Every structure is written in structure tokens, then in C-alpha cells.
Amino acid sequence: METVKYLVAFGYFIYYAQAQDDSSSLMLPNDRFTLDDCHLRYHLFPEFSGRGAANGQPARLKEFAHIGAIGWTLSNGSVEWKCGGTLIWDNIVLTAAHCATDSSGVRPDVIRFGDLNIYSSEDDDYAQQLKITDIVRHPKHRYAAQYHDIALLKLEKNITLDEMVAPACLWIDEEVRFRRLEAAGWGRTGFADEKSSVLMKVSLRPIDNEECGKTYTNDTNPKLRLGLQDHHICAVDEKMDTCEGDSGGPLQIKLMHNGRVTPFLVGVTSFGTVCGTSAPGVYTKVSSYHDWIIDTMQSLGAYVNEFTYNATFCALRYVKFREYEDAIINRINNSYVSTSFDNLHVQDGYLPGYVAKLGYRLSGRDDCYGAIIDETTVLTLAECVFYEGNPVDYISYLEDEKINVTKIHIHPEYTVGSGYNNIAILSLEYLLDVHKLQPACIWYEQKIPADYEEVHVFGTGREDINNFLLKPPLINPAIGLLRPRLALQNRSTCAIPKLYESRLKTGLKEEHVCVGKDFFLVPKSCDLLIGGSIDVIDRRADADYPTVLGLVQFGRDCGFGEHTVATGFATHLEWMKSVLLDNHVGKNDAIQFLDQELHEGDSCVFNDNRKSGVCVAVPRCQREWKQFLTTGSVKFCSSTSVICCPVDAIEDVSVLHSDLAACPDILRNIQPEAPFGSLVYIGWIDRDDEMTISCIGSIITKSIILTTASCLEDVAPDVINLISNDTEYFFEINAILKHSAYNSTDNSNDIGLVKLTDELEWSSDVYPSCLWTNKTHTPVDEEAELLNRPVLAMYNSDCQRTNDYQLPETQLCARDPFKNYTCSGLSSMLSWQRSDGVVFVVGLSTTLPDCEDRYYMIFTRFSSYSQWISDILFDEWYL
Secondary structure, three states, X not given: OOOEEEEEEOOOEEEXXXXXXXXXXXXXXXXXXXXXXXXXXXOOOOOOOOOOOOOOXXXXXXXXXXXXXXXXXXOOOOEEEEXXXXXXXXXXXXXXXXXXXXXXXXXXXXXXXXXXXXXXXXXXXXXXXXXXXXXXXXXXXXXXXOOOOOEEEEEOOOOOOOXXXXXXXXXXXXXXXXXXXEXXXXXXXXXXXXEOOXXXXXXXXXXXXXXXXXXXXXXXXXXXXXXXXXXXXXXXXXXXXXXXXXXXOEEEEEEEEOOEEEEEXXXXXXXXXXXXXXXXXXXXXXXXXXXXXXXXXXXXXXXXXXXXXXXXXXXXXXXXXXXXXXXXXXXXXXXXXXEOHHHOOEEEOOOOOOEEEEEOXXXXXXXXXXXXXXXXXXXXXXXXXXXXXXXXXXXXXXXXXXXXXXXXXXXXXXXXXXXXXXXXXXXXXXXXXXXXXXXXXXXXXXXXXXXXXXXXXXXXXXXXXXXXXXXXXXXXXXXXEEEEEEEEEOOOOOOXXXXXXXXXXXXXXXXXXXXXXXXXXXXXXXXXXXXXXXXXXXXXXXXXXXXXXXXXXXXXXXXXXXXXXXXXXXXXXXXXXXXXXXXXXXXXXXXXXXXXXXXXXXXEEOOOXXXXXXXXXXXXXXXXXXHHHHHOOOEEEEEOOEEEEEHHHOOOOOOOOHHHXXXXXXXXXXXXXXXXXXXXXXXXXXXXXXXXXXXXXXXXXXXXXXXXXXXXXXXXXXXXXXXXXXXXXXXXXXEXXXXXOOEOOOOEOOOEEEEEOOOOOOOOOOOOOEEOOOOOEEXXXXXXXXXXXXXXXXXXXXXXXXXXXXXXXXXXXXXXXXXOOOOOOOOOEEEEEEOOOOEEEEEEEOOOOOHHHOOOEEEEEHHHHHHHHHHHHHOOOOO
């Protein structure tokens, strides 16, 4: 196998995906038959381009800066710590009402914060111990019952706020949608154990009151004569026993924001059962008492109101004291060392060029998006294409550029309000300028590789609750773009928000992609872009391609805690092909790649009848290739340029004239040094012996120059001049020949030959180009080592969108990937060089007027004329 090095044009390059020879590399087919070709059509150029703390784990000091140990001072001066509490204001603590007195009716008098080990002085550097001056139990609480078990304690003075001691927020939403909660305290760690001297934490699963009530009945707990109520919340540690202790301590959730985490108090530890039963703990639900808490705090002198515990405002209030989220910090021996901003779960975002916003002139909707996958196509959700009976009118992209939508294709099996078949295709009025944006590739396969453990989505949210903060924030409600990092989920791990379950009545299907992470954000800090992409960077052909795994349908808080569900593409490909591919012939399940190890000349099995075949280059099996273009049925070997062909269908390659066939050996022997040694200027001599140049040609034999018929159309040229030659030595022209079917109107059959009077002499500065003879595939490459600008080979159907005439198979479409037009002063020769130095000439353009207005360039495809050229060389004209 020989390795491709580059494909070059005079003034341009054509690039391609893999550096292999034409028999095994991913060549660009002349005809488009797949949607998995984004990396070819938009090739990237690398060089440019529970209760208590039973069986819990020790806590870190900053981790529970809001937790205090509530104590009773004994006559000997020592303190007995019997309850826990949560600091919720500078001088106010929330605890259980039954902690307002001990069994002797004595009130607690002291509370201690910032101390993990309350019976040791080793970690007292950050400890703060204050006296309790006021205790307010809920007025409906009775010691003889276990209802309304909540109380507030006022401290003698404000706490000193720092990273070790800071208030928690309150979860004031009636809905508790967290799948895991956390409890912490100094309770017993196992059956018959002593209380822990070290603060411990445990993860718990919330359960509904009906299930919890099976444990707590009037028979088992006389204090619950009315059973569990709405102000109760239950949680169970499924792995370990829940034991007595930690009364008044927190049941909480940590929510992320600003690259940090803030504790939100969900419940207050109230009661449980005896140890050893793995029974749930019961907690007083904080949200049920929000109004009472605010009113009582005001009566205790706190400047609070109904908005004090708004999730956003509360999270920001003490943000400078909060711990960083685990993903961005480096620890040694449990101590913070440094911070890495690159690993933030929610990062400042931007909309890449391929994300389009949908616009509706007759309605006010502005929350739907889509993914641009080529110059005229946007993928979006079916639910987004109509709003209040009005269709989407346009898309906007790159902030302020707009383009009208001309056609809407909705999946035929979509039902309004359903999460199934929720996909649509928008066709645009004219070509997008892909030189400003890189169209997104789509994930073509059903299975997503494990390599993509993390993906990105796009969202919006308040800037003050999302920007990474090193200093205290300013209140800034401006909405900014966000780019969260999520993880792929499967059907068993996907947590579908209850809010959206009605859209998936039969559950997740193969068409869905689910992503998310199992910890929560501060509510409403991140809202997904509906129809926005779930994307990854896919490494193909030594370049990184933005690739869309799916289009977002729904998800709360950008998929954190409860996950995001999107429409994937694999199960919808057949419908997409029917819309996007010309002459689509039906299901392409018959397309198979037999074995990546099968190369040209290897034996293969042709069909289900086990008929033997041989892997050959596609041009040698034209019968099967034409059948594939008609029916979609074929078996490839290692690539789309090597086909498993029945032995009786293998064709002999075209017989080239010996002077053409010898080209590769000539180049290998010469070892060319001059970069343009195979190219010539074609010129006209005026009366003053000055040469005028208007086109170029390529040397293919010692006396024949290959060029276009349009170059030879008017006055016959007089001389040629070697581009690599610094002298003004001219070679006289003996004769010219234009293709007899050349049409100057549509530039079809635009090919011609120039015969020299004297033969050239081969050298490292003067050498031939070999003819590219593959009639079904065009090579492109990832490297560029010559000249100044590349050209990217495209399908003829791409050029047809802007061309006035029907493009025949004998023409080649290409574009400049870095400018919004494709143009050259002289006709441009396309050539492809292998690593052994062999250069193949692929195409030649016609010099066109007003080329600055042309998005694409049209080239004569020389492979279509290789036999015509060879036949001419057998003719007397050559001899």
C-alpha cells in the first residue's frame, strides 16, 4: 500500500480525510449516498486551522460550616452535646422543637460551630461557641406528639462568618425532587455504639410518606396518632442501620453554582426507630414552615423577608465562603491545594456557528434552536416548527445573521406533544456562508462510544449565579449563555423528570439520547436551549469535528439531578435520507463494510448465498457500483472505494498508452525537486514578442500538455513556458486538439491537448503529472505542503444548487473552505501527490468571469477522459 501525501491545485488544494492510496482510503464518491460524510464535505485543515449519621463517613471542616452542636452546660462546667442545629442567619439556628428542653425540662444554653471533633481540642482553631438567648418552639408543637417538630434559637451575638462557619440556605419549594439527600451529625454510628465525637455524614434516599407510614403506625408509635402528615419527610439509608442521635440536625442537599456548592436545608431531624431495623428516619419538612420561620426571625430582630431564602439570592449571599465543587479542586491529604477552572461543570458558554435560533415573525416564541448540518439544512425538533399555528419563518446564527426558511419537513410519525419522532428538517432560502461557521456533523450510529463519557449541552442562566467567582459577586440578573458538561446515561440510569413523563408514555426508546449528572444545581440557574445540540468533538481523519449526538427535547436545570432527553438520529436516518439525498432509493441496510482488514485483491463473500468475490477498486466493478447507486445494495470491503465484486463482474482496467502508464516509474526515478515542475503557462506572442498568459496546462508526456478546450477556443496559443523555469525559454506549439463535444455554454467536455514541436527532457525540475483514472471517487487529503490556498472537493449536487446548468459526471465540484467565493486568476490544476512523489492530475478549471460571486468552482474531471486521452495518443495526431 502506498500512502497519500497531498492533493494540490495551482493556487488551491483539495483535501481529504485519510492518507492512504486510492484503493483503501476514504475517497469522496462522485455521488452522495450517505449522511455520514460531514468530515469530507466540510473537511478541517489541521495546519490552518437517614437520620443521624449511622455508619457515615467523616466530614471535612468546610463541608458543614452551617452545622452546630447544641449543648447543656453541667454544674461542673463541662458541656453535654445532645442535639444538632443548622445556622440559617448570622445569629439564628433552626433545630427540632423537642431539642428546646432535655428530659429534665432544662433548656440548652450553648451552641458550637466550626468544630468537627467536639470532644477534642485538636481542631479548635476555627471553633466558635456562643450562648443561646432565646428559644422559640412552633406553637403547635407538643412534647407528647411528633408533629410540628421545629424551633428557632437566637444567639447572644452574630457569628463571625468565614469559610468554616456560614449559614445554610432553606429549600422552600414544596417539591422535593432529589433522589439522594444527606444527613450529618454526631449521632451513634451503629447499634449500641457510643455517640461519635467526630462529625459524620450519610447519604439517604427519600421515600414517600405512604411507604414510610408502614413503619410508623399508631401501634408502633403512639405519638403519631394522626399518622404522618405533609410536613413530614422520610428518608432511608439502604445500606446501613439508622440509629438514634442527631436530633435537630440537618437533612440537606448541596446545590452547585459559581463553581461552588451551597447547602440547602430540606428537613430537620425529628425521630426514628430503634437501631438494627434499617427503618427510615422522619424529618420536619422545612418548606412547610417557611412563613413561620420568616415571621419568627423578624420577631427575633432579623432583617428578613419573603425573598430572603429565594434560592438564587441565598446562594449568592454567602458564596465567597462556600467550598469549590469537587471537579475543580486538587487535594492532598484532604486539604485544598489548587483550582482548575477547566473542569467546571457549568462553564461560560457561547453559541458555535452551527447552532441556529429559530425565528417566528407572527408570534413571540424565542426559545427554539436547531443544528446547521450543511449550507442549506437545519435539524430541529418537530415541536419547534409551529407556534400558535404559525410556522418558523427564519433562522438566525452568528448573533445577527438571518436567513429565511423555505421548506419544513416534519417527521411523518410525529404527534404533537409527544417525545417520539420529534424531529424536523428546515431548508433555507440560500446558501449559508460556511466559511464563517463549521457545520455540525451528526452522530450516525446507534451506539455512542464509551469514549464520550462527557458531552456538552447549551443553556442560559443568570450571570451572577453562574460565573466562577474569586471575589464576592455583584447582583447581575443578566442572562448569559452556558455550556454545561454532562455524562451519557442509559435507559436504566436515565432520571426522567416527572414533569415530562407524559411525553414518554412508553418510556425511552432507541431514538433517544439521555445525558445528565446526578447532583443538582441551584434551581433556575440553567435552562436548556430547546432544540439545541448535545455535542462532542469527534476525532476523524486527524481533525476534530463538532458532532451532534441529539437535539434537546427537555430537562430541568440543564440535566443536573434530573436528566436531559434528546432526539437522536440513528433511527431516523432513513427518513432523513429521503429528504436530504437526491435519488434516494430506500433502505440502505444492505450497505455493509465486511472487514477493515480486507483490501484490494483479498477474497470476500459477495452475498448471503456465500458467493465468492474479490475486493477490487470500484472502477473495476462498474456493474455492482451502478446497481448500488440504483438500489442502495452493495458490500464494500475496507472502504467505499473497494468493493466486493463477483468474479464474473470484474472488469479489466482501462488500457493506457504506454507513455501515460510509465508516469509513476518516471517520477520515482526522477525524484522531483521543483514544486511546479509538471505545470506550464500557455501563452500568446504579440507583435512586440511579449507573451500573454491566460491559462495553464499539465505535462503528461514529453510532447503533450493537458489543458482545457476553453483555453484553446479562440486564437490558438503560440508557446508554452515552464512554470518551474526561471528563464524565458519558450517551447513552440505544433498542434492543438479540443474535445469534439466541447460546449462553451455549460463548459461540458472542457478538455484539450497541446502538442509541442520539440520534446521535453525529464529532470528533477521538469516532469510529468500522472492521470487520475478512478471514475467513481476523487481523492482529497488532510495535508497541504505547496502553494497558498486549499480547495475542498464537494459533490456535484452541492455545486448544482448555484449553477445555471446541469453538471454532468465529467465535471468536478470544489470550493475554497476559507473564503465565501472560489476563484483564481488562471485556470487551476488539481493534483494529488503520493508519499513516493508520484503526482496525479485530477482536474482543471475554466477561467470564469466574475468568479468573486461564485461559491463553488467547476473543474473538468480528468478521470472521465483518461480513455479519450489514451486513444488520442494511439492516433496519428500524436505520432
